[in-house]
Amino acid sequence: MTLPAAPGLRGLAVVLSVTVAAVVWRRRGQPGAAPFALLMLAAGEWAGLALLEHAALAPGTKVVFAALEYPGIMAVAPPWLGTALYLSGVGVLGGADPTPLAFALTGVVFAAGLFRRRLFDLVPVARHALIESMADGVLVLDAEHRVLDINPSARALLGLSSAPIGARAEVVLAAWPAVVALAVGGEATETDAQGETPTGPRELHARIMPLRDAGGRSRGRLLVLGDVTERRRTEDALRQSEKLASLAQLLAGVAHELNNPLSVVIGHATLLRRELGNAPGAARVERIAAAAERCARIVTNFLSVARRRAPERASTDVNRVLREAVALLAYQLELDNVTVLFDLGADLPLIRADGHQLQQVVMNLVANAQQAMGEHEGSRQLLVTSRLDAGRGRVTFSVADTGPGIPIALRSRVFEPFFTTKPVGIGSGLGLSACRGIVEAHEGVIEIGDRPGGGAVVRVELPVGEPPTSAAATGPVVEAELIRGQRILVVDDEPTAGDLLREMLEADGQRVEVAAHGKAALDRLAEAPFDLVISDFKMPLLDGAGLYSQLAMREPRLRERFIFLSGDTLSAETRRFIERSGVPILEKPFDAAGVRRLVQRLLRRA
Ligand SMILES: Nc1ncnc2c1ncn2[C@@H]1O[C@H](COP(=O)(O)OP(=O)(O)OP(=O)(O)O)[C@@H](O)[C@H]1O
Ligand SMILES: [Mg+2]
Structure with missing residues (x-):
């Protein structure tokens, strides 16, 4: 007998044959008749169930259960054989029916088959x-x-x-x-x-x-x-950065609005301080300037944390950045009786860095040192150091204080945005976070240490970078060497900013005119010659980019004598335009020293 090839059908045949051997055939009991003629076919009780079960298993389990069919077939054979022998009258067990014995054999064969195949052992x-x-x-x-x-x-x-x-x-x-x-x-x-x-x-x-x-x-x-520690941490970081991103959008607008009035407060306070000298009221002006400076710092810190901006690198004198940043906070330091000591390396090269951003870093570090010492009894000393590590091509600087120091447990947390131990109104927790963002964007390192004898030291290490390609950097501008009497056109639709710039430049002896937009500026330039143009970017009728492009064609001489004013909402496209043109930017809020430095630098160009 050849069994059907498909495992399902083969299995079906097996089941049927089991049923046949066990329950299907019955004997009619007429002695003497031919053995097979006496049989009648009747489905056993379990036949239907066996068929159903197999039909359900067969399609999905062909491969797995095919292996089981061979022991099945072997197991079915003995009862079949036993029954056949008995019915055909071949006396094997002295004429007794060998079928029950054959079933016992079947059980053994079946169990051995299952055991040898170990099929179901795999699952556990x-x-x-x-x-x-x-x-x-x-x-x-x-x-x-x-x-x-x-x-x-x-x-x-x-x-x-x-x-x-x-x-x-x-x-x-x-x-x-x-x-x-x-x-x-x-x-x-x-x-x-x-x-x-x-x-x-x-x-x-x-x-x-x-x-x-x-x-x-x-x-x-x-x-x-x-x-789930890591997952929660990532989720928190994501939430934090999403929060920051939406804050950043909101703040970019607010900062732009704040920068103009802040420029005016800082600018006028600076001018007034110069005018007053030691006259009464000078201290008040200092206080106004200090408060406005803090506002400006909060705005800038917020913006640097919220959206990291790539540094605008130029040749930068780190020692000068250090001195100027301390000078900007001199008044607060003096009020708190802080002695300032400088220990600056004389051999420092110019480095490729964003001077504006570095100044922000130093001011934050100095402000932190001053605040830490303000709370603290004992001597108050600020030590600002710089060094060249020529071997590694790195410049390091540090700001050390005699305050309480930063506990080791807090040293990694203080760089997190919004982490502060200061009361509301004193600290927003953005200073060190902004510092780290800026230093890392410069491929540098910022770290916290202890000052021997107590106090904190914050150390910053920056790569020197490519050697300067132009003589763009200049030393501090000495009053006696100022180029004066130059005709400067200021273009800004915001009258307060325009007027402030005019006053600052006039204080340096320049002759200044203000135009409200690019179109008015072009008209004025057509009437009279100018030595320098300082222009805002966003203006009605003709914006800063438009003015620059037209002027570049009409008066190429002024291409090198052009400054853009920026309030920190420049789009990527605008930034690319400025980069291509190579025009320097005067960031709002600006101070008199910054304006003077940039203007004098351009006026010195041939
Ligand atoms: N020189 C220091 N001495 C002691 N603690 C410091 C010093 N610098 C920073 N810290 C600690 O680090 C925390 C975070 O400093 P960070 O400059 O980021 O924020 P802040 O100073 O609190 O607020 P903000 O700078 O925004 O005004 C501070 O609250 C303070 O606890
Ligand atoms: Mg701070």
Whole structure:
């Protein structure tokens, strides 16, 4: 007999034959008749069920169960044979029916076949391997909350060197009381919990499932512990940066609005201070200037933290940045009786850096030092140092104070945005965060240390960068060497900013006119010659870019004598335009020294 080739059909044949051997054939009991003529066909009780079962299994499990069919076929043969022998009258067991014996043989053959194939053994093996290699910790507890099983991840998570089989859950999970409380409760549930592990504080997501027997009685619990520390950290960072991004958008607008009035306050305060000299009222003006400077610092810090801007690199004299930044805070330092000491390396080269951003860094560090010493008893000394590390092509500078110092535990946190230990109105927690952003954008390093004898030292290390390609950098402008009497056209639609620039430049002896937009500026330039143009970017009728392009054609001489004013809302496109043109930018809020430096630099150009 050839069996059908398809495993499903082959199996069907097997099942049918089992049924036939066991229950289908009955004897009619007429002695003497030919053996097979006495048989009648009748479906046994289980035949239908066997057929159904096989039909359900066959399509999906052909491959797996094909392997089982061979022992099946072998097992079916003996009862068949026994029945046939008995019916045909061949006396084997002294005339007795050998079928029951054949069934016993079948059982042995079938069991041996299954055992040899080990087919179903794979499933528990796979389940075990899965649980052993899972990243999640798995614990099985019995009804008394004792550990029955634990996988390696759970052991690592709980810092256990061996499997605590038999130990109570309260002991094994001592650091996670919230998980224990739920685990003994008996309901299916899940929770997040924080606790200490041998590798530091961690956050777990625990799932608890009751294990019930067939009668529905609770026999224990299954605990699955996922370590979600990193995921939560990433989520927090994402939330933080999303928060910052939306804040940044809002602030870009606000900052733009604030920069103009701030320019006016700082600018006029500077001019007034110069006028007053030591006259009464000078101290008040200093206070106004200091407060406005703090406002400006908050705005700039916020903007640098919220959207990191690539540094606009030029040749920069680090020593000068240090001196100027301290000078800008001289008044507050003096009020607090702080002695300032400089120890600046004489051999420092110019470095490729954004002088404006570096000044922001130093001012933040000096402001922090001054605030730290203000709270502190004892001597108040600010030490500003710079050095060249010629071997590594790096310039370092540091700002040290005699305040209380920064506790080691806080040293990584102080760089986080909004982290502050100061009361509202004194600190916004953005200073060091902005500093780090700027220093890292310069491929530099910023770190905190201790000053011998107490106090904090903040050290900044910056690469020197490519040697300067132009003689753009200049030393401090000495009053006696000022180029005066130049005709300068200021173009700004904001009258307060325009007037302030006019006053600052006039104080240096320049002859200044103000135009309200690019179109008016072109008209004026057509009527009279000018030596320099300072123009805002956003203006009605003709904006700064338009004015520059037209002027570049009409009066190429002025291409080198042009300055853009910026209020920090320049689009990427505008920035690219400015980069291409090489026109320097005067950032708002500007101060008299910055204006003078830039203007004198351009006037010195041939
Ligand atoms: N020189 C220092 N001495 C002691 N603690 C300091 C020093 N510099 C910074 N810190 C600590 O670091 C924290 C963060 O400083 P950061 O400059 O980022 O923010 P802030 O000074 O609090 O506020 P902001 O700079 O925005 O006005 C401070 O609140 C302070 O606790
Ligand atoms: Mg600060």
